[in-house]
Amino acid sequence: MTSVVRVARRRPVWHPLPVDRVERLTAEAVTITFAVPPELRAEFAFRPGQHLTVRYAPAVRRSYSICSTPRELDRTGLIRIGVKEVPGGAFSSQGVRGLRAGTTLEVLPPLGTFTTDLDPLRTRRYGAIVAGSGITPVLSLVATALATEPHSTFTLLYGNRAAASVMFADELGALKDRYPSRLQILHVLSREPGLSPALSGRLDRDRLALLLDTAVPAGVDEWFLCGPAALVETAEELLRSRGAPAVHTELFYAGPVPVPTPPVGNADDVALTVRLDGRESRTTMPRDGRVLDAALAVRAELPYACKGGVCATCRARVVTGEVAMARNYALEPDDVAAGYVLTCQSVPLTPDVTVDYDA
Ligand code: FES
Numbered sequence: 449m450t451s452v453v454r455v456a457r458r459r460p461v462w463h464p465l466p467v468d469r470v471e472r473l474t475a476e477a478v479t480i481t482f483a484v485p486p487e488l489r490a491e492f493a494f495r496p497g498q499h500l501t502v503r504y505a506p507a508v509r510r511s512y513s514i515c516s517t518p519r520e521l522d523r524t525g526l527i528r529i530g531v532k533e534v535p536g537g538a539f540s541s542q543g544v545r546g547l548r549a550g551t552t553l554e555v556l557p558p559l560g561t562f563t564t565d566l567d568p569l570r571t572r573r574y575g576a577i578v579a580g581s582g583i584t585p586v587l588s589l590v591a592t593a594l595a596t597e598p599h600s601t602f603t604l605l606y607g608n609r610a611a612a613s614v615m616f617a618d619e620l621g622a623l624k625d626r627y628p629s630r631l632q633i634l635h636v637l638s639r640e641p642g643l644s645p646a647l648s649g650r651l652d653r654d655r656l657a658l659l660l661d662t663a664v665p666a667g668v669d670e671w672f673l674c675g676p677a678a679l680v681e682t683a684e685e686l687l688r689s690r691g692a693p694a695v696h697t698e699l700f701y702a703g704p705v706p707v708p709t710p711p712v713g714n715a716d717d718v719a720l721t722v723r724l725d726g727r728e729s730r731t732t733m734p735r736d737g738r739v740l741d742a743a744l745a746v747r748a749e750l751p752y753a754c755k756g757g758v759c760a761t762c763r764a765r766v767v768t769g770e771v772a773m774a775r776n777y778a779l780e781p782d783d784v785a786a787g788y789v790l791t792c793q794s795v796p797l798t799p800d801v802t803v804d805y806d807a
Pocket residue numbers: 752753754755756757758759760761762763778790791792793
């Protein structure tokens with residue numbers, strides 16, 4: 449049974465944004481620039497490191513990091529994402545080909561916690577370890593941090609197969625020219641010789657340790673890790689074992705989304721209340737079902753994208769009851785401590801659960 453009650457609040461909603469241009473970066477990657485109309489500028493204001501979620505068809509939702517800077521949005525009304533082709537990908541491969549200036553896509557306002565608070569009065573050492581398209585959010589972080597904090601520095605370790613596959617090579621070169629003494633970029637190439645033996649080969653644990661010991665200034669205050677799960681997990685473990693004070697992580701792909709085994713519990717095991725867009729909807733669900741799936745059955749407009757615990761688009765706060773997450777690559781410990789969960793990964797632990805998507 450489903451019922452609806454009015455409560456206050458609002459949630460991120462889809463907005464049609466016109467494509468301003470699509471530009472090729474490498475053989476496998478493009479940038480898509482959207483024109484944000486003045487009335488949506490506040491809604492699409494973002495922090496460097498965040499991502500946009502694009503809806504290409506009702507069931508095709510993808511999250512892509514923003515590579516441009518908040519200052520660009522303020523000045524030009526443009527916001528840009530980096531898209532690397534996934535062979536056979538519904539949007540990255542097929543959808544991108546059909547995009548032209550003027551095409552309109554449905555887009556959710558920026559989301560994500562892969563960021564930091566920048567302060568012009570602060571002097572920090574930032575570091576990033578990225579591979580492939582993992583550079584996308586870090587490009588925005590580097591440009592924004594160095595522009596905002598005139599005394600801070602940034603060291604970037606960037607792994608790629610070959611020079612031709614380096615995304616944003618021109619933008620990185622321009623940043624290096626602008627901040628020659630405050631930006632250090634180390635390109636590591638796995639399938640062709642890099643600038644030195646240390647920069648030639650896979651960005652694995654041994655090479656990371658070597659570069660941290662020999663090429664990276666000591667005392668990095670904040671690290672940003674973005675790329676495939678194996679690199680991010682290895683780098684995080686290594687940095688934490690060396691006492692790194694702050695490590696932010698972002699995964700683009702966390703491996704295949706585990707297909708939850710079909711629920712075997714009864715459909716009315718758990719009473720679920722969903723708060724969304726100022727309304728409460730009530731339904732029931734099996735004790736071994738996923739909260740998002742049950743919630744979508746009564747509120748089809750719910751935000752979600754990856755269903756794999758990576759993008760945080762399905763984030764909500766547990767108001768009553770308890771849930772357990774199968775995996776979480778998106779929420780920071782502070783978020784989890786405050787009661788936020790990824791509903792696509794959440795299984796109820798109590799017979800009554802209320803989740804608030806407006807919180
Ligand atoms: S939909 Fe992406 S984390 Fe749940």
